[in-house]
Amino acid sequence: MAAPTKSSRKLLLLSNSTSHGGGYLDYCEQQIKDFLGRNVKKVVFVPYALTDRDWYTDIARKRFAELGYEVQSVHECSSPVEAVEQAEAIFIGGGNTFRLLKTLYDEKLVEPIRTQVLKHSIPYIGSSAGTNVATATINTTNDMPITCPPTFEALALIPFNINPHYIDSDPSSKHMGETREKRIMEYHEEAHCRPVLALREGSILWVEGNKTTLLGGLSARLFRKGELPAEYSPGDDLSFLLTAGL
Amino acid sequence: MAAPTKSSRKLLLLSNSTSHGGGYLDYCEQQIKDFLGRNVKKVVFVPYALTDRDWYTDIARKRFAELGYEVQSVHECSSPVEAVEQAEAIFIGGGNTFRLLKTLYDEKLVEPIRTQVLKHSIPYIGSSAGTNVATATINTTNDMPITCPPTFEALALIPFNINPHYIDSDPSSKHMGETREKRIMEYHEEAHCRPVLALREGSILWVEGNKTTLLGGLSARLFRKGELPAEYSPGDDLSFLLTAGL
Numbered sequence: 001m002a003a004p005t006k007s008s009r010k011l012l013l014l015s016n017s018t019s020h021g022g023g024y025l026d027y028c029e030q031q032i033k034d035f036l037g038r039n040v041k042k043v044v045f046v047p048y049a050l051t052d053r054d055w056y057t058d059i060a061r062k063r064f065a066e067l068g069y070e071v072q073s074v075h076e077c078s079s080p081v082e083a084v085e086q087a088e089a090i091f092i093g094g095g096n097t098f099r100l101l102k103t104l105y106d107e108k109l110v111e112p113i114r115t116q117v118l119k120h121s122i123p124y125i126g127s128s129a130g131t132n133v134a135t136a137t138i139n140t141t142n143d144m145p146i147t148c149p150p151t152f153e154a155l156a157l158i159p160f161n162i163n164p165h166y167i168d169s170d171p172s173s174k175h176m177g178e179t180r181e182k183r184i185m186e187y188h189e190e191a192h193c194r195p196v197l198a199l200r201e202g203s204i205l206w207v208e209g210n211k212t213t214l215l216g217g218l219s220a221r222l223f224r225k226g227e228l229p230a231e232y233s234p235g236d237d238l239s240f241l242l243t244a245g246l
Numbered sequence: 247m248a249a250p251t252k253s254s255r256k257l258l259l260l261s262n263s264t265s266h267g268g269g270y271l272d273y274c275e276q277q278i279k280d281f282l283g284r285n286v287k288k289v290v291f292v293p294y295a296l297t298d299r300d301w302y303t304d305i306a307r308k309r310f311a312e313l314g315y316e317v318q319s320v321h322e323c324s325s326p327v328e329a330v331e332q333a334e335a336i337f338i339g340g341g342n343t344f345r346l347l348k349t350l351y352d353e354k355l356v357e358p359i360r361t362q363v364l365k366h367s368i369p370y371i372g373s374s375a376g377t378n379v380a381t382a383t384i385n386t387t388n389d390m391p392i393t394c395p396p397t398f399e400a401l402a403l404i405p406f407n408i409n410p411h412y413i414d415s416d417p418s419s420k421h422m423g424e425t426r427e428k429r430i431m432e433y434h435e436e437a438h439c440r441p442v443l444a445l446r447e448g449s450i451l452w453v454e455g456n457k458t459t460l461l462g463g464l465s466a467r468l469f470r471k472g473e474l475p476a477e478y479s480p481g482d483d484l485s486f487l488l489t490a491g492l
Contacts, residue, residue: 016422016423018422019422020420020421020422021420051435095432096432098391099432099436138391139390139391139392139393140390140392141390141391142390142423143424143429144385144386144387144388144424144429144430144432144433145344145384145385145387145391145398146385146386146429146432146433146435146436146439147385147436147438148397148398151394152391152394165421165422165423167421167423174266174267175266175411175413175447176262176264176265176266176411176447177262177388177411177413177447178389178390183389183390183392184390186341186342186345186390186392187390187392189297189392190345190392190393192393193392201421201422
């Protein structure tokens, strides 16, 4: 299940939904408006990463209303598949990545979402877990494996992996658990692995066709098997990730 | 795959192998000696949680030699299954829990280890990932899912879950990722979940038959679905976990 080499996909992939001291989707408000534009009126929301879907939908609905968009949640529709097939735009919110991916498979939404995004250029916004499932696999989620999806293969809207909520190692820490960098490097010890773009909180990846750009105020850290990690700055063109090193 | 209600199992489950400022297995040295006693001469080591098995075995071999025990690693044996079947004691070291569990299944070691521990009372020591796989499932590991095991069901030498390397929430943190407590509570939102004993670094669980006791210098935090977390002190009898709430 690889992403096609040519696609007019449109993705806005958020590291997180809320940054410290801010409100829900505050830090990325302008980018969401720029991304969806004025042609989109209604966003189909996927709340599966949290258990309280009504509560979660209410949060998303109020926030998107402030931005000028209506929200329809798949869990309120008699057919989630039809809701996706008729979507003008899709937003998958954060929470637990394992629960989210399992439910996407249970509800048979994986292929419909792929078709909408990759073939029909329906704009896709993902936040945290919603960003993890947009990538090739969920191998680089930070979440606890509280439930078991049928596979770690995800929507594969892009052919590399992302680590959202990336946090730098704290040299003063007395905790002996693996640092985030160590964990990603362990992933690269495996035979089947992909480049991992680590997005710090507040970072955004804008993907349009075969072009992708880093947005937000912070640099992002790219891990590739057998190479030293590299830092990329906001505004940098990371399009090579859509084709290279696979 | 539930643990039998009656068993003469003997387990020493370590939260971690190295505590801050100490060396490998320093903090638990005395407990390992007390646990293995003088009848055991040789320990079968399972190094599957790390990729460099030779290096890892060398570390374990030197450390156990200081304690008076020989180490034989399953990866050095022509038949890992036979090595386990003939073991006087088993030690599964830490690293990545997903890699470890996958390899235990790949090497067909799950049932042989269960038989040795639960039926033949072969002493089992687990550290970190080696503790995770000793429990009912790996649903409460902290590790990154770098590879996909066939199931999250583990050795089930005990019928509850453990969260090793437990770390308390830091109220001054600006990171917006879930705290460890939040992650465990998300696990308890799932339909099929078990009690989770969170062991801080430096904590040890000694299991003998249907009795289990907390050792080490710190309290442990017990999470049960629908209940407030509870703290238990070193020396506390936690035997109720071996039968209750399942």
